[in-house]
Amino acid sequence: MAVSEKTIEEMTRNLQLPKNILDNLHNELEETKVTKKQLEEIIKRVVEGYEYACIEACEAAGVVSAQSIGEPGTQMTMRTFHYAGVAEINVTLGLPRLIEIVDARKNPSTPMMSVHLKEDYARDRDMARKLAWNIEATHISHLGSLSTDITEMALIIELNEKVITQREITPDEVAGKLEDELGLTVLIDGNVLTVRPENESYRELLQLGKNVENVTLKGISDIKRVVIRKEDTIDEYVLYTEGSSLKDIDDLDGVDMTRSTTNNINEIYEVFGIEAARNSIIKEATDTLREQGLSVDVRHIMLVADIMTVDGEVKAIGRHGISGEKASVLARAAFEVTVNHLLDAGTRGDIDELRGVTENVIVGQPIQLGTGHVKLLAAKRT
Amino acid sequence: MVGGSNPSEPVFYIFKGMNKVMKGSKNFSLLDHNLVPHHLLLSENEASQVLKKYVIDKEQLPKIKVKDPVILEIGGQVGDIVKVIRTSQTAGEAEFYRLVIE
Numbered sequence: 001m002a003v004s005e006k007t008i009e010e011m012t013r014n015l016q017l018p019k020n021i022l023d024n025l026h027n028e029l030e031e032t033k034v035t036k037k038q039l040e041e042i043i044k045r046v047v048e049g050y051e052y053a054c055i056e057a058c059e060a061a062g063v064v065s066a067q068s069i070g071e072p073g074t075q076m077t078m079r080t081f082h083y084a085g086v087a088e089i090n091v092t093l094g095l096p097r098l099i100e101i102v103d104a105r106k107n108p109s110t111p112m113m114s115v116h117l118k119e120d121y122a123r124d125r126d127m128a129r130k131l132a133w134n135i136e137a138t139h140i141s142h143l144g145s146l147s148t149d150i151t152e153m154a155l156i157i158e159l160n161e162k163v164i165t166q167r168e169i170t171p172d173e174v175a176g177k178l179e180d181e182l183g184l185t186v187l188i189d190g191n192v193l194t195v196r197p198e199n200e201s202y203r204e205l206l207q208l209g210k211n212v213e214n215v216t217l218k219g220i221s222d223i224k225r226v227v228i229r230k231e232d233t234i235d236e237y238v239l240y241t242e243g244s245s246l247k248d249i250d251d252l253d254g255v256d257m258t259r260s261t262t263n264n265i266n267e268i269y270e271v272f273g274i275e276a277a278r279n280s281i282i283k284e285a286t287d288t289l290r291e292q293g294l295s296v297d298v299r300h301i302m303l304v305a306d307i308m309t310v311d312g313e314v315k316a317i318g319r320h321g322i323s324g325e326k327a328s329v330l331a332r333a334a335f336e337v338t339v340n341h342l343l344d345a346g347t348r349g350d351i352d353e354l355r356g357v358t359e360n361v362i363v364g365q366p367i368q369l370g371t372g373h374v375k376l377l378a379a380k381r382t
Numbered sequence: 383m384v385g386g387s388n389p390s391e392p393v394f395y396i397f398k399g400m401n402k403v404m405k406g407s408k409n410f411s412l413l414d415h416n417l418v419p420h421h422l423l424l425s426e427n428e429a430s431q432v433l434k435k436y437v438i439d440k441e442q443l444p445k446i447k448v449k450d451p452v453i454l455e456i457g458g459q460v461g462d463i464v465k466v467i468r469t470s471q472t473a474g475e476a477e478f479y480r481l482v483i484e
Binding site: 018019020021022023250251257258259261268270271272273274275276279280283298299302306309310311312313 | 409410412414415416417418419421444445446447450451452453466468470471472473474475476480483
């Protein structure tokens with residue numbers, strides 16, 4: 001006699017198992033009819049299997065992770081200088097990118113955002129393009145030609161009619177923006193703008209030309225380029241940007257902030273918080289390794305991400321981060337810049353409690369790992 | 383083991399999104415973002431139960447800054463304990479706790 005769904009639910013409710021295993025179990029049980037006795041046996045075996053798969057107490061999980069990420073990393077070095085494009089945008093890949101992630105660099109060498117769009121924008125190429133023009137930084141060189149008239153001591157900007165209609169910017173707006181940024185009067189004559197430097201000097205005129213070129217007329221100044229790509233999997237247009245500035249795209253209409261991300265982990269931390277940064281570290285590291293054809297178990301990467309975010313901010317692995325903050329002097333000295341650490345500790349009169357692994361290896365004591373972590377206390381027989 | 387860092391820690395109930403009023407200039411709720419797991423402020427009672435379960439002091443928990451955007455949104459104070467319900471690739475769902483600090 002097969003058991004009902006209700007009994008299955010009752011019997012599995014109080015199991016100390018992760019959600020994934022429970023879901024799997026339920027799915028399997030839905031398809032196959034089992035008797036109560038069989039179900040008991042199944043549950044017993046599942047729990048047994050789960051407990052067998054769990055990591056042992058006192059296991060050196062960190063060292064296993066370090067090796068498991070480090071070994072494939074050695075294979076990456078050979079292919080270091082490869083760049084590949086996601087939608088024609090260059091992104092750092094391979095070992096340099098992995099180093100960037102674990103070093104928690106403030107600014108990655110190739111910041112990039114993927115901007116997802118809201119319903120009506122996501123299906124319409126023209127709407128998406130319009131939004132892209134609002135994100136991409138527009139400079140005078142995009143809009144027309146710039147020439148210096150030495151006899152008149154003036155800078156002449158000829159705006160291209162077609163481009164300015166496409167980018168939805170009027171000569172008045174361009175002139176207004178330039179006046180705000182430069183503090184000079186701009187004369188408008190149709191599509192031709194004329195600017196004169198404050199003093200009639202050749203040098204100032206040249207300098208003015210350079211300044212005009214640097215003014216961001218429209219869009220976000222950090223975003224050098226925007227590429228629109230249709231993602232077939234979700235049937236939507238997605239914008240990919242060269243340069244990253246999550247805070248600024250929040251105000252734009254049509255941007256779906258709940259799905260937009262960047263590859264700059266520090267920016268994620270600032271805008272979305274520490275838990276999002278942790279998720280981002282896991283995602284970026286896994287993607288980097290997978291792109292190189294290396295498969296590292298996600299648990300190792302999760303451990304790294306957990307350690308990097310445990311104090312509520314993103315910390316680097318290494319001398320300036322986790323390793324440099326160890327409590328033990330000997331452990332720090334064993335890692336990098338040995339003399340400095342010993343000298344500082346000596347002048348301060350630091351005390352090493354010899355609680356960690358490295359210190360105890362140095363002084364030749366049993367380390368607190370595995371069987372070395374277990375202490376036996378003998379009870380007095382009375 | 384410090385905190386609920388064990389991904390195998392089972393979760394027996396699912397928390398339905400109860401997003402608070404949005405703060406600041408944000409046009410969306412942070413908790414709706416794909417990368418942000420659900421954060422939940424614990425009451426005094428729940429907090430002491432967590433500490434009892436893991437046999438640890440508050441300070442031994444992982445930390446979260448009081449200026450963290452998510453903490454600003456859910457309105458946490460220094461000393462509060464936040465429960466984070468992560469979607470885990472290995473366990474499906476995992477609980478994590480963080481102490482709110484300066």
